[in-house]
Amino acid sequence: MAFTTSKHEFCFVLVLAFTTFHMVTAGDADITSNFAVPPNVPFVDGNFFTYTAMRALVGAARPTTFKISKVSMVEFPALTGQSVSFAVLQFPAGSMNSLHTHPRSAELLFLLTGTLEVGFVDTTNKLITQTLQVGDVFVFPKGLVHYQFNRDANNSATAISAFGSANAGIVSVPTTVFTSGIDAGILAKSFNTDVSTIRAIKAGLAPKA
Structure with missing residues (x-):
């Protein structure tokens, strides 16, 4: 049976979930070489610095649910x-990337x-929103x-999102709060x-x- 909830209950959960997190602000550690090579890589050439898996997105059918390719x-x-990474975010009509953080x-x-x-939502509990058009860039502050x-x-x-x-890292608010095994009585309180x-x-x- 599918779970349904009222609009009031849904908003209640979302708003209160915002207040339960203290965000980590740690960053990447510096390295003392030009680049880091895993122990299982015996030889470094251009292939080591090339990632080809995103080719699968070119010309592919659009996903039917929200999809993130990291x-x-x-x-x-x-x-x-190297302190850099990115992701491709694909949103079918009406879909969303639900509440989360990047610590x-x-x-x-x-x-x-x-x-x-x-x-x-910032640390004063102020909600900042925007509707983006093609070509717009938006920054989500750390954590x-x-x-x-x-x-x-x-x-x-x-x-496309750059980091x-x-x-x-990604911390899903609904998953972390409600599916991580926290006792239901504690959550109720x-x-x-x-x-x-x-x-x-x-x-x-x-x-x-």
Whole structure:
């Protein structure tokens, strides 16, 4: 059975979730060489500094759900120690990249196609929002809770995000709060609600069979 909730309950969860996070502000460590080579790489040439997996996006069918294609040091080891990474964000009509943070970097988003509603909440609990058009660039400050939403019900959107870290990290607000195993009673007290409501939210976020 699909989980449904009222608009009031949904807003209640989102607003209160913003206040539960103290963000980490650590960055990448400096390296003392030109670049870092993993122990399992015996020889370095141009191939080591080239990442080709993004070729799969060229000419591919548009995804039916939100899709992020990352290029961090995890996927591309040559980025280790270089304090840079990026991602391609694909938004089908009506989809979103839900509330999350990047604990080790700011995010600089460039909108390639479509329109996007974006927003973040600062440490004074002020919500900053904007509707981006093609060619616009928006910065999400380091460690702050933010989102991107394609409100257009008919057209997709595509963006590229750059990060000042080889591994910016991502912390999903809904997943971290409600699916990480925190006791339902603790969450109920934290959100000033009852355990049954927390369990209903947990059920709604559980992986679909």
